[in-house]
Amino acid sequence: MTVRTRFPPSPTGMLHIGSARTALFNWLYARKLGGTFILRIEDTDLERSTEDAVQIIFEGMAWLGLDYDEGPYYQTRRFDRYREVIGQMLAAGTAYHCYCSREEIEAMRTTAMARGDKPRYDGRCRQRSGPPPAGIAPVVRFRNPTDGEVVVEDRIHGMVRFANRELDDLIIARSDGSPTYNFTVVVDDMDMAITHVIRGDDHLNNTPRQLNILAALGAPLPVYAHVPMILGPDGKKLSKRHGAVSVMQYRDEGFLPEALLNYLVRMGWAHGDDEIFSIAEMIDKFDIAALNKSAAAVNPDKLLWLNQHYIKTLAPDSVGQRLRRHLADAGVDWSAGPPIAAVVEALRERARTLVEMADACRYFYVEPRAYEDKAARAHLGSDSAPVLADLRERLAAVEPWTREAIHAAVAAVAAQRDLKLGKVAQPLRVALTGGTVSPPIDVTCALIGREGVSGRLDRALVYIRNSLKP
């Protein structure tokens, strides 16, 4: 049997990280077993679905690298097919027309509740015979079995039993003919020959209804695995008030997709005590049987830790590619500066996010507009002027412009003036970057370039001269 999994988001807003996680699990399972991963856009809720939200789903999937083999299918383009199946079910008697009015349904509910039962449809149109009442557009209901039970053999929760008498006859088509949610899912899962459904356990209550309809259609039943929700740090369902919940927001905050995927896979799945998984390792090790029963809570520190790990260990070029968007957001023009990959290499030990990195690397591309107050007071005083003047002269003559040669020139100035290296490097650093924190001074100089270094030293000397004027 070829494994066929699906990701069926409803395009009603952002791509939530909980959805991204179920997409990931389905993708991993298909990739692991050489199966097929299908993208299906569940856009039948015309009022809430938007084209923008569809684009956000595509963008998020592409950013995460979750590629699909089939689709995107759109439910709104399959209405003829849903109508066809409804016709077949009506003909087979597994569905029937219901002409009850809203008031009648309301009355049934009140009666049921007065008896202490759950509010439900009492099935009165099941046995209707004779001509249909005039002037009423009926809904179509599924003829749910009335006795026995449906057992969801869930791979995470085990056997979950539902008594059929608790499930009333679901409306599968509204009076305008449009199909309802649980029905379209069933027809799609059947037509797309889905073998494994991994989804949030907020759908567990839909599953017995879907199983009954699948059985009525004679369709093979998929394997189900309902994953627990992702919770906020306070143990409540994750929502916007806990911070970022949308995949794109994580991208915008400077996280790498590798880090987010690694973070998501560990929410609800474990492989021993391992924390770091490359994509290849996830595919290799992922197993539905190892999905957790208990809910996972977000842990922002862990995500930062993972992000830093990937910033440090991925190829600088690949991190650099992703840094560009953040440089652009920060208004940094990198075209005339050092190669981005070299900047990544210089800064990757310090930055936890690409936003931090974009912010920290600004001085490689743009001359600092001002010196930090404290740094200038400590390092750009009168006694720094001769040191900076020496550096200006020696660095201008460095040939070739390499880290080693730059280091030798700075060390020579220190030796000549009998100063510790730091006493020379720190004024130089402030002159070049405006502050006291940067990679090793030879690396910093090498990246800024000879011309940039000379120009910035000239300006620091002017600054010192001016600040000494009475």
Ligand code: GLU
């Ligand atoms: N469209 C549903 C959702 O976004 C998915 C349902 C399913 O996985 O069956 O929650």
